Amino acid sequence: MKREIQKIIKKALIELKNTYNWVDFELPEIIIDYPKNEQFGDYTSNIAMVLAKKLGKKPMEIAEQIAENCHLVPQLADSEPASQEDSGEKNSKMLKKIQPDAYSAFEKVEVAQPGYLNFYLSKKYLQDLIVKINIEKNTFGNSKLGGGIKVNNEFISANPTGPLTVGNGRGGFFGDCLSRVLRKAGFEVTSEYYVNDAGGQVVKLGHSVLKDDQASYVGDYIDKLGKKYASIDDVVEVGKISAKEILENVIKKTVSEKMHITFDVWMSEQYLNDEGFDQRAIEILKKKGLTYEQEGAVWLKTSNFGDDKDRVLIKSDGENAYIAGDCGYMLNKIGRGFGRIIIGLGADHHGYVSRLSAVAKALGFSGEFKISISQLVRIMKDGKEVRMSKRAGNAVYMDELIDEIGHDVARFFFLMYSHDTHMNFDLELAKERSSKNPVFYVQYAHARISSILEKARENGILNFQFSCLPDEQENSNYKTNLLIHESELSLLKELSKFPALIEEIAGDYNVHKLPHYIIKIADKFHSFYGACKVIDETNPELTNARLSLISAVKIVLAEALELIGVDAPEKM
Structure with missing residues (x-):
């Protein structure tokens, strides 16, 4: 309906521009909102106020002219238009009443101070909506907005070094809900989990499982793995075996059985390395002239694409830097033909936003690129932060929270709050059955x-x-x-x-x-x-x-x- 109103206003503005020889101007975006007070209609637009300065006219004059050109017939009224910014009794003037054969979804349009256009839905439109919904059933609300554009929505992507935390869970529910909505809006969505199963974190996991002096991770799951693989003294091998076991037996079980999330693709970092995507990306960037050598290292000109500084691509010892893997993964996504790329990251990854955006641009991605940051979560009880984990370590784990309050409650509570704001999770309210x-x-x-x-x-x-x-x-x-x-x-x-x-x-x-x-x-x-x-x-x-x-x-x-x-x- 908002798009229909935009079309109505746009058509009226074009007619007015031609009729009154208005100064030439670029038509701004026509914003349609819901009025804060229902007495001012079902939909409202401030387009008249937006255009006032450009046209050198009063907003109310523009609003009335737009209303008069919405294919409406006049309705007399004695009162003056009320101010929409007032909280008093309604005192607005109905300027026009919709013709039966023109925009029949609306009963009338009114103007209100200081220049709002307010549209009122007709009773017949609302009554007919019942039939439409009952016929269309769960396809009601389906949209062709996406036009079949392919979207890659990567989320969670937690390292396979331990159970998923509530922070991972918040990003997971956000990403899954977004995929569902995008599909309903007509996009072809691939939900994807990037598995960091190569590199430094796997080595750290190996050290932790073997409990040497370089151990980084703690918890009962580490103790169990340590007992299981105590006879293996190769740190890298232990790390890889342990990472695979955590992924298959812990993370995937939590994702599917507890969180009810289905991923279309589990993309392995090791696979991308084995297939040479990082090296291919580096060669492409070199051929584009987007790299240079300095102090024995190869640098990527990410600052050319909005990053705050250039990034080391190949270290002075000849090893690829972490961003080389990002380049390889981005090249893989681009090669799969996605028109939108969405990446969900945790609260500690703000620094990655500009560099990943720069990598996408450097590799020639011309579609929509978006990074969503899910902020921190605190589990609260009686106004105090609590730990509810039975495991060793400081994290609050997602599977334990769901066991405590149920999947539906966990999902709804996480999704009620904007993912990019800090969240205090009210454990007592979550347990209420009222x-x-x-x-x-x-x-x-x-x-x-x-x-x-x-x-x-x-x-x-x-x-x-x-x-x-x-x-x-x-x-x-x-x-x-x-x-x-x-x-x-x-x-x-x-x-x-x-x-x-x-x-x-x-x-x-x-x-x-x-x-x-x-x-x-x-x-x-x-x-x-x-x-x-x-x-x-x-x-x-x-x-x-x-x-x-x-x-x-x-x-x-x-x-x-x-x-x-x-x-x-x-x-x-």
Whole structure:
């Protein structure tokens, strides 16, 4: 719907520009938002204020001219436009009422001080939405935005040197949710885990397992590996064997069985080295003239591409520096034809953002490149940070947290907060089995709807059928035009936002919007349920209409929960 409004405004501006010979200007991005106060409509735009300086006109004058060119017919009003920035009573002037055959999704558009354009959805559009959702089911909200563009979404990628921590888990849930949303938005997504199974960390693991004076890692898992491989004295061999065992028996089990994440590709650093991707990348960079020698080392001109300094590519002893592996992996991704590359990193990897971006540009990647940093997590109880691990060491491990509170709660809580902000995880709230716990609250809404529909089915009153076109509903056995109660329309307005939300997240990667949207749907359903009797034996037509409404709510709730990877229970 936001894109439709953008088209309406853009068309109006082009007409105005031609009609009034406005000064030539480049059309800025038309931002469409939801008003903070529902009295100011369902969608709002500040485009008139954005254009005021360019056109040398007052924002209100521009807003009224745009409204007059939205293919609307005049509606007289006595009052002056109210200020949208005021919190007082609504006192805005309806400038135009939508023609039946033009942009029928809208009832009217109003202007409000200091120059907002406010669009109001029509009741018919909202009522027809019930039919659309019930017919499309879980495909409602699917978008062609991605156009089949191939996306590589790499996340977690923790070293195979120990169990996954809650920090890894936060990045994992974020990455998995993002992959799900991008697929719904029409992208072809590859979820990928990069396994650092070569190099220094594997050697460190070997030292730790053999418990020599260079040991770095501690924990009961290290002790078990030490007993198992005590007879092997080759540090590198022990490191490689141990890394493989940790990957297969610890990390992959946590990812699949505990976190319910499926990776399409597990990319091995050792494989990339064996296939010579790092050397191929180095040769390409040399041929492009992007390297130079200094103090016996080969340097990469990453500063040419936004990095704060150049990076050593080949050390003075002839060994490849770490960034050479990054170059090889990037070359591999580019070679697989991805149009978008997303890399999820932990809070301690801020320094990698500019260098990885520079590597992508240096190797000729012209698509969209994005690095997402997942910030630190603290597990809190009674206002204090706690350790809940039964293992030795200082980390809080993901599998133990999920065992403590459950997968659905862990996912929902992590995804409620923007991944790039620090998070205090409330352990007590996570364990609550009441409406205070947002996971319980939204799942209960889905279960309650399921129960109502099942009861109606058992009693033989679930009679609505969605096989005809919305315009034919007057002759059908469901009358969605009976749904005019404020709580019904408010609920429908929230459902109507789902498709736009998918496209927003596919663009800005702010997946935390989804859990908050789900909570809002549950809020509005509970308000509706308290205000309206769903099953009214004295009014079968209204009963059918309301059953069709809650069926639509159930569909959107279930699909939104699926996108964040949380179960939608039929019973609780």
